[in-house]
Amino acid sequence: MDVMQAIRHRRSVRDYEPEAPSREDIEALIDAAIAAPTAANRQFWSFSVISDRALLDRMSREAKAYMTTSKPLDLPEHLYEKLADPAFHVFYHAPVLILISAKKNAPWGAEDCALAAQNIMLAALASNLGTCWIGLCQPFLDAPQGRALIGLADDEAPVAPIIVGRPASIAPPTPRKPPNIRWIS
Numbered sequence: 001m002d003v004m005q006a007i008r009h010r011r012s013v014r015d016y017e018p019e020a021p022s023r024e025d026i027e028a029l030i031d032a033a034i035a036a037p038t039a040a041n042r043q044f045w046s047f048s049v050i051s052d053r054a055l056l057d058r059m060s061r062e063a064k065a066y067m068t069t070s071k072p073l074d075l076p077e078h079l080y081e082k083l084a085d086p087a088f089h090v091f092y093h094a095p096v097l098i099l100i101s102a103k104k105n106a107p108w109g110a111e112d113c114a115l116a117a118q119n120i121m122l123a124a125l126a127s128n129l130g131t132c133w134i135g136l137c138q139p140f141l142d143a144p145q146g147r148a149l150i151g152l153a154d155d156e157a158p159v160a161p162i163i164v165g166r167p168a169s170i171a172p173p174t175p176r177k178p179p180n181i182r183w184i185s
Contacts, residue, residue, distance in 0.1 A: 006122050011173070013092075013130025016165035020051050020095035021129055029164065032123035033100065033116035039108035045116055048099040048150055056097060059149060060090040063140035072139040083136065090137050094163035097134075099141065101156040113159035120162055130167035137161050 001009070030047050038044070050056060064083045067073075071080065082088050091097060100116050102109030121131045140146040141158040152158060 001126060003122075006125050008173075010121055010125045011130070011170050012132040013094075013163075013165075013167045013170060014132055015168040015170075016092060016094045016130065016163075017168050018093070018095060019166065021127075021164060021166065025127060025129065026096060026098065026164065028127065029098065029120045029123050029129075032119045036112070036115035036119045038112040038115070042106065043112070044103035044106035044109045045113050046101045046103075046153075046156060048097075048101065048152070050097040050099070050150065051095060053095070055149070056091050056094075057089070059097075059137065059140075059146070062145060062149065063090050063137040064088070066140040066143055066145070067136060070139075079136070090134060091163050092132065094130075094132070094165040096164040098162045098164055099150065099152075099158055100160040100162065101152065101158050104155050104157045109157065110159050117160035117162055120164075124164060128166070129164055130170065132163050134161045134163055 026049055030049075033047070034043070034045075050059070067083050068080055083090075098120060100113040100120075102113045106112075117133060121133075124131045137146075138158060138161060141150070141152070141161060146152075146158075
């Protein structure tokens with residue numbers, strides 16, 4: 001699969017088989033992540049890999065409670081209704097969460113982590129794994145209770161929570177709007 005084919009075929013997977021990818025598979029994804037470019041090659045990222053099912057379930061419950069109580073993001077109301085649904089699992093029952101964090105206040109740290117996340121998602125596709133960036137848990141992971149739950153250091157800022165697993169199903173492509181291009185010659 002060439003890179004353009006991978007870019008066009010990558011999907012946000014929200015339906016996973018229960019078995020976790022191997023440790024070697026996850027290490028290969030992180031190896032792809034650290035090949036991403038970083039501002040001034042500072043590499044201010046860190047990776048937390050969470051595969052404990054009970055912890056992921058707890059994180060889902062607590063993230064939902066935090067989000068519906070504090071409403072920290074300006075989200076459409078239907079997303080807050082989804083978070084209030086007891087049956088909804090923030091991580092879609094994926095077996096692994098890779099949280100990419102940046103050193104707090106690092107210049108372009110968030111951008112570096114986003115580039116690493118894209119590498120993870122493309123490398124996962126090439127390995128027949130599915131991924132999804134879970135933005136609905138980001139505020140919780142940066143709140144004191146979320147940080148404590150995963151042992152995030154005081155000098156780390158959670159940026160990219162990426163779930164990983166073997167897809168049980170894959171959604172069809174989502175239509176894209178035409179790009180807004182401003183040509184300046």
